[in-house]
Amino acid sequence: MTKKLKHIIFLLTGIVVLNYFGQGFYLRFDLTKDKRYTLSEVTSSIIENVDKQLIIRVYLEGDFPTEFQRLQIETRQFLEELKAKNSKIKIQFINPDEQRERLVKAGMFPSQLTVEENGKLSNAIIFPWAEIDYRNKTEIVSLLPNGVVQSQEEQFEAAIENLEFSFSNAINNITRKKEQKIAVLKGNGELQDIYLYSFLNDVRKKYRLAAFTLDSVEVNSNRTLRDLQTFDMALIAKPTEAFSEKEKLVLDQYIMNGGKTLWLLDNVQADTDSLYNGGKMLAYPRDLNLTDLLFTYGVRLNTSLIQDLYASKIPLATGNVGNQPQFQNLPWFYHPLVNGNPQHPITKNTAPVRLRFANQIDTLKNNIKKTPLLVSSLLTRKIGTPSIVELQSIAEEPKQESYQGGYQLFGVLLEGDFLSNYANRIKPFDVNSYVGQSKENKMVVIADGDIGKNQILKGQPYDLSLDKWTGEQFGNKEFLLNAVDYLLDDTGLIELRNKTLQINLLDKQRAFEERTYWQFLNVVLPLLLLFGFGFVFNYLRKRKYS
Known part of the structure; x- marks a missing residue:
């Protein structure tokens, strides 16, 4: 055997x-300024809990516009990070063209986008969805969430920022x-269940729901309190009848013992249906x-x-055309369209929320942290009641x-150690193990009971x-779902919605206007340099060896 063959x-x-x-080692350096390819501790903890094969199918394969190619690349890179953390995670990128009917039936509806390429506008139908299978359960993930954005580019930027939260939340569920x-x-x-x-x-796709009636408080108050304390959160959706003192004490002690609450309250009797029926209402x-009760916690709902x-x-x-009435959609100033707090995970990148005959909230000075969630525009006025x-x-x-x-x-979101409304007061019933101050707790108060009320169509x-x-x-729905997630989140997962990335997007208008310059710079100039180098090289070579 020759020496060369041995080598x-x-x-x-x-x-x-x-x-x-080398197959047993995986090392990747994240050199980006915003650490967009570094998984958070929350995500890493969630991924560690995957003990069986978890399959992620992403329907971002095919002929896509440039923006979607960017979203596809970012999604693939993020999922590769998950796969590197846990080998039980499998990733598949699938062309949705042959599965459109099945995807729609599963709730994965297509999106129609207006795409601008080479100065021309065209429409593109895409399925920005992913599907996760684990232990005979399926969870779908929207890769293009609806939100308040000014342009399609900003929508894609929000989608890329939301990748980690969307997948981590789905895998956690x-x-x-x-x-x-x-x-x-x-x-x-x-509100009735149908509303x-x-x-x-x-x-209910994420949490267990059960109706809970406070009527039994009159018969056995302490038992009612014990039963309520088996729940992690209480939803109070547009009550119209006054709470008794015993019911208030049950709610107060539920909060003092760590129960989360979501209050959807109307402090004024006003209803759109009544207005339509008579043309006016009181x-x-x-x-x-x-x-x-709410005053003690730090807020006051005005009338x-x-x-x-x-x-x-x-x-x-x-008006009428023939025998057919003609309808026109007109702005109704009693239905404010309000934006959320862009700095908080409950409301970041959510679409404007519609309120109906809403009241104003005043915040009071105490030890509770108060974070505004829904705020009107500057152009408002108050209408006193009755009117x-x-x-x-x-x-x-x-x-x-x-x-x-x-x-x-x-x-408003309230967070902190709440004081009991019944401290140093005569209590309407003797509470077993009365608590005068809660440990760290939180609640959300909305001054509109109709924020969660859906309409009825054909029953x-x-x-x-x-x-x-x-x-x-x-x-409305996204805001309320985020509020529930925030109140019940004990892992910090919801904070991933606050993730901000600096994504440099192509200026399409400038690229179209300067396309000749950039085509010359990227195509013609390298060829000219190569030709010049060859000419000079041959000239010097001939001169040296002639």
Whole structure:
């Protein structure tokens, strides 16, 4: 055997050995400024819980516009990080063209986008979805969430920022073994189930739901409190009847013992259906007997209605053509369209939320941290109650000088150690193991009971995110789902929604206008340099060896 052959065999053997041992090592350096390819501790912890094969199918394969190619690349790179953390995770990128019908039936609806390439506009139908299978369970993931964005580029940027939260949240849902429980309170004229269906139908995919009636508090108060404390959260959705002192004490002690609460309250009696039926209605204060309870926790709901020039629309008959009435969608200032706090995970990148006959919230000074979630525009005014609200006022031209009320608070998050409303007071019943101050707890208070109320179409509940008459889209459902997740989140997962990335997107207009320059720079100039180098090289070579 020649010396040269020995070297070749030694080299090949070394390559095989290095490749074999190298399979057990995976090392990747994240040199990006915003650490976009570094998994958070929360995500790493969730991935560690995957003990059986978990398959992620991503329907981002095929001929896509440039933006979707970028989303496809970012999604693939993120999922590769997950796979590197846990070898039980398998990734598949699938072309959705042959599965469109099945995807739609599974709730994965296509998106139609307007694409601009070479200065021309065209439409593209895509399925920005992923599907996760684990232990005979399936979870779907939206890769293009709806949100408040100014352009399609910003929508893609928000989608890339949301990748880690979307996948981590879905994997956490499908792998966790303990389900948290939510009590939907009844007995004080709360919204009927059919009006909460759209919201609660999505909640039940992640949490256990049960109706809980406070009526039994009159018979056995302590037992009612013990039963309520088996739930992790209580939802109080638009009560219309006053709470008794015993019921308030049960709620107070539930909160003192760590129970989370989501309050959807109307402090004024005003309803759109009544307005349509008679053309006008009397709006008057509603006494729920909750003022002192919420005051102790740090907020006060006023009894004024808020009008906002930035409002959603309602349909009105404006005439007839033949025997057919003609409808027009007009802005109704009693239905504010409010934006969320862009700095908080509950409301970041969510679409505007529609409120109906909302009241204003005042915050009070105490030791509780208060974070505004829903805030009006600057162009508002307060309408005191009782007052007559007339439908015909929609035809009046608004005067901007009349809408100088400034920002109004409609939704607030309270966090901290809450003091009991019944400290140093005579209690309506003797509480077993009374607690005067809670440990770290949180609640969300919304001054509109209709924020979670879906419409009814042909006897069936309609999607809370849409208006059945105008077709407008709202962020009500997403906001409420985020609020529930935040209140019940004990891992910090919801904080991933606050992740911010610096994504440099192509300026299409400039690229189109300067396309000749960049084509010359990238195609023609390298060829000219190569030709010049060859010419000079041959000239010098001939001169040297001639």
